[in-house]
Amino acid sequence: MSKKTNILLGFLSLMLLLPLTVKAQPKYEVRAAWVTTAYGLDWPRTRATSPATMKRQQQELIEILDKLKAAHFNTVLFQARTRGDVLYRSDIEPMNSVLTGKKYGDPGYDPLAFAVEECHKRGMECHAWMVTLPLGNRKHVNYLGARSVTKTHRNICVPYGRQWYLNAGNPETKEYLMSLVREVVTRYDVDGVHFDFLRYPEHARRFPDSYDYNKRSRGRSLEQWRRDNLTEILRYIYGKVKELKPWVKVSTSPVGKYRDTSRYPSRGWNAYHAVYQDVQGWLGEGIQDQIYPMMYFRGNHFYPFALDWQEQSNGRHIVPGLGIYFLHPSEGNWSLDEIERQLRFVRTEQMAGEAHYRVAFLMDNTQGLYDLLKEEFYTCPALQPAMPWLDNQAPSAPSALQVNRRDDGTTSLVWKAAADNDPSNAPTYVVYASDSLPVDIRNPHYIVATGIRDTCFVYAPILPWEGFKHFAVTAIDRYGNESNPCQEGQPAQKPGNVRKE
Numbered sequence: 189m190s191k192k193t194n195i196l197l198g199f200l201s202l203m204l205l206l207p208l209t210v211k212a213q214p215k216y217e218v219r220a221a222w223v224t225t226a227y228g229l230d231w232p233r234t235r236a237t238s239p240a241t242m243k244r245q246q247q248e249l250i251e252i253l254d255k256l257k258a259a260h261f262n263t264v265l266f267q268a269r270t271r272g273d274v275l276y277r278s279d280i281e282p283m284n285s286v287l288t289g290k291k292y293g294d295p296g297y298d299p300l301a302f303a304v305e306e307c308h309k310r311g312m313e314c315h316a317w318m319v320t321l322p323l324g325n326r327k328h329v330n331y332l333g334a335r336s337v338t339k340t341h342r343n344i345c346v347p348y349g350r351q352w353y354l355n356a357g358n359p360e361t362k363e364y365l366m367s368l369v370r371e372v373v374t375r376y377d378v379d380g381v382h383f384d385f386l387r388y389p390e391h392a393r394r395f396p397d398s399y400d401y402n403k404r405s406r407g408r409s410l411e412q413w414r415r416d417n418l419t420e421i422l423r424y425i426y427g428k429v430k431e432l433k434p435w436v437k438v439s440t441s442p443v444g445k446y447r448d449t450s451r452y453p454s455r456g457w458n459a460y461h462a463v464y465q466d467v468q469g470w471l472g473e474g475i476q477d478q479i480y481p482m483m484y485f486r487g488n489h490f491y492p493f494a495l496d497w498q499e500q501s502n503g504r505h506i507v508p509g510l511g512i513y514f515l516h517p518s519e520g521n522w523s524l525d526e527i528e529r530q531l532r533f534v535r536t537e538q539m540a541g542e543a544h545y546r547v548a549f550l551m552d553n554t555q556g557l558y559d560l561l562k563e564e565f566y567t568c569p570a571l572q573p574a575m576p577w578l579d580n581q582a583p584s585a586p587s588a589l590q591v592n593r594r595d596d597g598t599t600s601l602v603w604k605a606a607a608d609n610d611p612s613n614a615p616t617y618v619v620y621a622s623d624s625l626p627v628d629i630r631n632p633h634y635i636v637a638t639g640i641r642d643t644c645f646v647y648a649p650i651l652p653w654e655g656f657k658h659f660a661v662t663a664i665d666r667y668g669n670e671s672n673p674c675q676e677g678q679p680a681q682k683p684g685n686v687r688k689e
Contacts, residue, residue: 215632217570218541220263226270230548236295257310259562266303268316271324276300282335311639315380323352356417357400362424380437387463414464426475435666439478442467445493452492471502484511505540515554524555569635574668582669583608583615599647606663615663621656
């Protein structure tokens with residue numbers, strides 16, 4: 189029996205041995221979904237051409253967010269830039285016509301601002317998902333006309349095949365991309381910026397960058413020079429974002445296989461060789477807070493490579509992207525247990541969480557996936573994993589918790605604010621409830637609310653007689669550090685981080 193066969197059998201055996209029931213729910217876990225705005229794939233479906241249709245378009249997004257919240261998702265990757273156009277009010281690039289059906293059309297509101305506000309109302313993070321280098325085909329570029337980056341910044345754009353791209357080999361490209369990121373980070377209260385297509389076209393043997401290579405390679409091979417170009421773009425943007433708002437997460441969605449592993453070959457399609465992404469180099473250098481590798485594979489094209497990411501994470505968040513679209517009959521008709529095994533594996537290996545591509549397949553409950561998540565995997569809320577490489581100091585605990593039980597079955601909570609070591613960033617609050625004191629805040633099933641921005645909260649159980657009796661409140665900063673609790677009827681404790689690895 190060959191070594192490769194032994195490896196294959198080993199991973200199959202591992203999956204068979206995973207327990208049939210889900211382990212205790214993790215308290216800290218990224219539960220993300222990509223909301224694709226390109227071509228209106230996930231949103232929007234209605235064109236905003238009047239006040240009424242604008243409201244309908246907004247309501248469509250609200251319905252998506254409500255359904256995600258009901259299943260205890262905590263992260264929305266909202267596509268804010270597609271290919272040379274955007275879904276926010278920009279001074280640099282035009283608004284995507286998917287919003288209005290019209291060139292340069294304004295829907296009457298700012299979609300990114302709306303998405304951020306609605307996510308935060310529900311205690312969810314909103315990350316601005318930005319396509320980086322591809323600019324679209326010739327027809328799209330011509331449609332954008334004078335406002336296309338191929339016209340406004342022609343020197344950093346190159347045609348390849350039937351597509352246009354920003355040229356990663358031109359140092360001005362990182363400046364242009366950062367100008368877009370700066371708009372997003374300074375104008376909007378986003379929790380992260382998430383880069384997609386920060387890669388060259390596959391192999392790109394005839395990509396028109398020979399002039400830049402000859403001018404700037406300094407003895408490096410073409411392959412290494414291209415990897416270094418992508419790394420320099422990310423290094424530059426990461427540093428600038430941290431200067432602006434250090435708590436804003438910087439992430440990418442690289443190709444799902446880094447390169448061949450000692451366990452299994454990638455069969456030629458991987459981040460490092462095919463599209464020149466040195467993602468493990470990015471992790472090792474610390475210029476990523478999270479990565480969402482596109483793990484749209486199954487069997488031994490998923491498990492060895494997911495494990496490889498985790499082993500090389502340098503403590504950063506590894507959040508495998510799951511190809512849930514393959515559950516649809518027209519896409520791949522995978523069986524639901526394929527995704528279920530991947531979810532179990534991610535938890536067994538204690539990765540930071542998972543992301544689902546794309547949200548429409550959750551909304552449609554394709555093969556019962558949404559029900560599976562809500563009823564088995566995401567049965568209670570989860571908090572964001574902390575980022576100790578950026579900040580590991582928890583806020584002070586809230587204090588003076590007052591609990592007022594009302595005749596209508598609701599309970600009003602009021603407390604005094606906590607303070608953080610970063611005075612520019614007020615912490616948010618998590619409310620816990622149970623039938624005993626002290627409330628055990630280690631148990632995520634006792635979380636009844638997250639992302640509270642005020643120092644008050646009204647707890648309203650679905651059925652009054654099912655309501656909890658006792659409460660506790662903690663403060664969380666934007667790096668994920670959680671304070672000690674302020675327990676009902678007890679004085680506040682000294683500051684300290686209760687996060688457990």
